Amino acid sequence: MKITVSGKNMDVTDALRNTVEKKLNKLEKYFNEDVEVNATVSVEKNRHIFEVTIPFTKNILRAEEITDDMYASIDRSVDILERQIRKHKTKLQKRFHNGDTIRFENVSLLQEEDDEPKIVKTKKFAMKPMDEEEAVLQMELIGHSFFVFRNAETNEVNVVYKRKDGDYGLIEPEF
Numbered sequence: 481m482k483i484t485v486s487g488k489n490m491d492v493t494d495a496l497r498n499t500v501e502k503k504l505n506k507l508e509k510y511f512n513e514d515v516e517v518n519a520t521v522s523v524e525k526n527r528h529i530f531e532v533t534i535p536f537t538k539n540i541l542r543a544e545e546i547t548d549d550m551y552a553s554i555d556r557s558v559d560i561l562e563r564q565i566r567k568h569k570t571k572l573q574k575r576f577h578n579g580d581t582i583r584f585e586n587v588s589l590l591q592e593e594d595d596e597p598k599i600v601k602t603k604k605f606a607m608k609p610m611d612e613e614e615a616v617l618q619m620e621l622i623g624h625s626f627f628v629f630r631n632a633e634t635n636e637v638n639v640v641y642k643r644k645d646g647d648y649g650l651i652e653p654e655f
Contacts, residue, residue: 481504481505481507481508481511481515481516481517482514482515482516482517483500483501483504483505483517483519484516484517484518484519485497485500485501485519485520485521486518486519486520486521487520487521487522488520488521488522488523489522489523489524490521490522490523492521496521496550499551499554500519500521500530500554503554503555503558504517504519504532504558506558506562507534507558507561507562507565510565510569511534511536515534515536516534516535517532517533517534518532518533518534519531519532520532521550523550526548527546527547527548528546528547528548528549528550528552528553529544529545529546529553530544530545530550530553530554530556530557531543531544531557532544532557532558532561534561539568541561541564541565541568543556543557543558543560543561543564544557545557545560607628607629607630607637608629608630609629609630609631609632609635610629610630610631610632611631611632611633612631612638612640612650614629615627615629615638615640616640616648619640619641619642625641625642626639626640626641626642627639627640627641631652634652636652636653637653638650638651638652638653639651
């Protein structure tokens with residue numbers, strides 16, 4: 481594995497870099513040697529953020545954790561990645577029913593036999609013009625994590641969504 485550790489709003493110390501590499505090297509048994517791992521450590525006020533991205537074949541494994549302690553963020557992120565890897569690996573083993581252990585270096589051969597994801601459901605609904613606050617209320621009423629609506633001010637289609645931190649986001653088109 482080729483691990484790249486970078487820092488935002490902070491310097492990456494040797495001790496921190498060694499810890500990140502040590503923890504991420506535990507995942508090496510699942511991958512071949514040329515997998516590139518990108519890790520980013522950052523600090524915002526008293527929040528320690530650790531992000532990891534592992535691109536391979538047609539998939540991307542990603543984990544992000546925010547805690548008061550950087551080392552706790554690293555541990556939790558590695559746990560999340562291990563869960564994702566086990567879940568993905570189990571899916572592949574069940575799909576091909578041969579019971580052999582799968583390493584991700586062989587995944588590209590297996591996935592070529594697989595069909596591409598396809599749209600299985602289409603939904604149509606009327607969009608009445610509304611403002612962002614009303615869209616958030618509608619989203620909460622139906623219990624979804626996002627809501628598509630026509631913005632009353634701009635008359636364009638927008639999306640509001642619930643963020644991990646509990647706040648809301650707004651997606652507006654740009655032409």
